[in-house]
Amino acid sequence: MTQNGEPIVNATLVNPPSRAHQIHSFLLRNELRAWIAWRPDELLMLSGYFPFWGASLLIYFADQYPVLFVPQIEPRDHIPAGLRVQEYPWGDLKCADPYSVLVSAIANELVKAKVPPEQAGMNVSSSRTSLPIQAAEQIPMPESFSGLLSALTAKPNSVSRAGFADLYLRKTPEEIDAIRLANRVANVGLRAFFENLQPGIAEAEVAAAVESAIYREIGSDGIFHSRGWAMVQSGANSACAGRFNRSTGRRLENGDLVLIELATCVNGYWSDLTRTAAVGSPNTTVEPILAIATAAQQSAIDVIAPGVSAGYIDALARDKIAAEGLSSYFTHHTGHHVGFRYHDPGFLILPGESAVLEPGMVITIEPGVYVPERGGGARIEDNVLVTESGHEVLSRIEGAPA
């Protein structure tokens, strides 16, 4: 644990478990020799491939190279090495049922690898998946496809759902670098947020500028996909930000608190940030709210280190807010895992949560205070890496506005 609350920057992980090691341990524990995946976040975690259409499918074998099935119309320029790629006729005008072709191909691969159904598993749920690059419509595999696949896997829905979800928790150094990049790009968006904070501009106009700045990063630094979802709430609207985040046509006014919730996906990896700022001259009714949220967040971040429980971190933030008599205005969790999705699975930073932090975890810390009676709310959210000896705030970029 850090001694003086100073974040330890760029601390390295000592012998972090590799992704392959984590996956193999999972398969071994569950007596599985193959895992079938199609959710964009699962594909990314298991193979490094982030799908374009969301209709790609991977067989991860315990003892041979993975097979990646991609639609005939999938772009091919970002498929990592080490995968055996097969195409199937999704997008082919002449094929009436590409999924049956895919199922036959999967069955064939499993037979060749001598993997019987009882040694194959998959997660059929599409709950809270990451969105693929083509993000305007989610194309999960159709229900009929789940039925076809279940004949090949005796363990659909995961024999050990918790065990599979645990794979999201400890990021590898390469994945941390990718999440760091997502946070760097998110900060480009945040710069646009701070630059646009002026009375008279509409919430939606501020949010549009932020998303635009993020999209424009495509093409720089190996970034092939960059998309932000920015939601800006000002004045009385910011007092709703603990329940939902959306932009309206309301124009910023002098003295407003303005809150931005910003989800950013870069090459498939996610950042989840919030900033709150005051517009124009200080407003003594709402500005203390911002100071309290800021202090609560920092006190929670300060203690982040391996072995610290989620409940303890939550309590530090919650107590700070309670000490100001505002506990009933902080109604949500203090944080969650992040990186493969806007919200990764795993334990939350919640009251009473006994799960402890481990090196390689990346969590959000996002306490908030939302006071309708005072016409404002505030939340500060950062993405924090647990290092061997403390933590690093991945989302605080040198020289970035705060």
Add this chain to the structure above:
Amino acid sequence: MTQNGEPIVNATLVNPPSRAHQIHSFLLRNELRAWIAWRPDELLMLSGYFPFWGASLLIYFADQYPVLFVPQIEPRDHIPAGLRVQEYPWGDLKCADPYSVLVSAIANELVKAKVPPEQAGMNVSSSRTSLPIQAAEQIPMPESFSGLLSALTAKPNSVSRAGFADLYLRKTPEEIDAIRLANRVANVGLRAFFENLQPGIAEAEVAAAVESAIYREIGSDGIFHSRGWAMVQSGANSACAGRFNRSTGRRLENGDLVLIELATCVNGYWSDLTRTAAVGSPNTTVEPILAIATAAQQSAIDVIAPGVSAGYIDALARDKIAAEGLSSYFTHHTGHHVGFRYHDPGFLILPGESAVLEPGMVITIEPGVYVPERGGGARIEDNVLVTESGHEVLSRIEGAPA
């Protein structure tokens, strides 16, 4: 059918079937007295409500007002009249399993209405759903929830999937107005596209400007939700636009064809458009491609009217391209239904498709020609309403650039 290819503008529908009439016919045909829905596009169609979180659920009863279950943290300001609204503790920090609370509440409503399982139906598939307002993460109901619900419905997955999907086909006058609005907003984005077409600007920069212009429409004209997904491809990249659409960092060059694929969602209703334009001075290698795509699209649009088959429309576009010796460069369908989603279910405008158009249908017409050997591709896509006597191109706005 139109006689001279001129679109008939603002033609009205004669006695169009109301949404309630269509739904009741569907229930009656399937001996159902209740339909349970949670997909954002289903909710919108059945109740006019477009969910924020995507975790709302509706029971549509054959003989009483619908019940809408919303998360405790759902915004309430856009819920239409005529729904009985109940909240459930999704988002409540103190509730470990909000879905079990929801299932009990649903069971209770079905019992009160004396609807036994064999008279209740639902569609559990999450394939190709519309994204809710919070569009950065799809939150379909969890798999466990489908299991819980199936005890209440003897007809999950729909006894008559085709029958339910048919509900998407004929839009009501109110829905058409909403799709018209989405197309008006999309044209604001297209204006930004044409204004940004200059050598030196990156594809992603053009796309960012388009999305930004669309987002900024929030707050005007009763628009509470407006989001665009713009994908811009230039030069050689435009030749890939028949397989996938994405923006890269490539900078536009003099003589490029530049194609934009643009999905727009306004208040839950969708527009799906494509434009292609040449940058700078004419390039005689690729410009004929654009002319051919444009002519093919217009010849297909010209014949749109009730009773015309999808296959006939497709053939007109396809023959025009084949006459130029380019048939192998048009590899996808000519169109699809649109409005409740980026791609509504229903028959496609495909070779040999015998389904015929009816008044109230809204379809895309989007032939394309993509010629890698010539370094360019072109597609023009519009959204066309079938009227009683012909058609109206909803996406061609007076004064808009083309």
